[in-house]
Amino acid sequence: MGCKLKERSVSRFGRLVCLNGPEAGQEIELDQELITVGRAADAGVRLEDQYASRQHAEILHLDSGYQVRDLHSKNGVMVDGQRLVEGASAWLSDGLEVQFASTRYRFYDPAATVTAPSLLAVREPGLRIDVTTRQVYVDGQTLDPPLSVKQFDLLWFLFQSRGRVVSKDEIAQAVWPEAQGDVYDANIDRMVSRVRSRIEPEREDDPRFIHTMRGYGYKLEA
Numbered sequence: 001m002g003c004k005l006k007e008r009s010v011s012r013f014g015r016l017v018c019l020n021g022p023e024a025g026q027e028i029e030l031d032q033e034l035i036t037v038g039r040a041a042d043a044g045v046r047l048e049d050q051y052a053s054r055q056h057a058e059i060l061h062l063d064s065g066y067q068v069r070d071l072h073s074k075n076g077v078m079v080d081g082q083r084l085v086e087g088a089s090a091w092l093s094d095g096l097e098v099q100f101a102s103t104r105y106r107f108y109d110p111a112a113t114v115t116a117p118s119l120l121a122v123r124e125p126g127l128r129i130d131v132t133t134r135q136v137y138v139d140g141q142t143l144d145p146p147l148s149v150k151q152f153d154l155l156w157f158l159f160q161s162r163g164r165v166v167s168k169d170e171i172a173q174a175v176w177p178e179a180q181g182d183v184y185d186a187n188i189d190r191m192v193s194r195v196r197s198r199i200e201p202e203r204e205d206d207p208r209f210i211h212t213m214r215g216y217g218y219k220l221e222a
Contacts, residue, residue, distance in 0.1 A: 012110055014066050016045065019097070019104040023048070030066060035059040037100055038071075051075045051101035059092075066092040066109065075101040082131060085174075088160035090131060127199060127209050127222040129159050138199050150175060151195050158210060158220035167217040192218060 013031040018024050028045055035044035038056035047056065053073040060067040069089035070077040077083070078099035079090045092098060094109040128137040134152050136143040147155060157174040158166065172183035175191070196210050211219045 014061070014092070014107065014109040016098075016105040016107055019106055021048065021103060030059055030061060033061050035061070037068075038073075045100075047100055047103050049101045049103045052103065053101075056100050060089075066107070068092055068098055073101070080131060082156075085157065085160040090160075093130075127159070127220075129156060131156060136199065143198060147195065147198060150191065151198070154191055155195050155199070155220075158218060159222060162220045162222050165213045165217055165219045171217065 013029050015030060016028045018026050018028075032044060036055065036058050037043060037045040037047065038054050039047050039049065039052050040054040043055075045059070052075065053071070055071050056073040057071050057077050058069050060069065067089045068077060068079065068084075070084045070086055072086045076086075078097075079092070080096055080098075084090055092107045092109070094107070096107045098105050098107055126139065129135070130137070134146065136147060136152070136155065146152070153175045154171065157171065161170075168185050168188050171188050172179065175188075176183050192210060192212075196207060197204070200208050200210075209220055209222060211221065213219055
């Protein structure tokens, strides 16, 4: 299994280089605004991978860089070793590894100096997260000191699910997978409270980002 090259050229556009399988080393140019990834015959990045979905993911070429978005695939999308929540997206930065099912790629961006997610985060207001450096930005300011490992994992999970209410069971599975669901609600509430105090310390009574949905869980608005 592996990836199948559909078109190869050298240009100013970003590109994917296949890292495993029979097509390892081959390049795919990302020269369209929307590029589909999957086993479908008409996919822009066609996967010869039995574990991949027909419509597995899509790559968006935006003014500020490249994004990859999971299309509710069965076996998921990994970005720099972290699996995206179903339907979520993440920025791609130069040299980053992205994996669709069992097929791995290295992403290269000739415009890396202006499209790195950390630079994008600094420019934009609101809450921004660079998963490659595990850095958090609030209204363009770097959060310092950085969040702890579990605090970041919690915030990243909420950020990927932004706009959607997530239950405490979902949070427990995403942040404490080693506990196999055996996490007290009180522990989750305390962790959310700590994260909230870091990213919006002046708005404890009127949260801007993390909203409590009583009786169910939390929702992040960024």
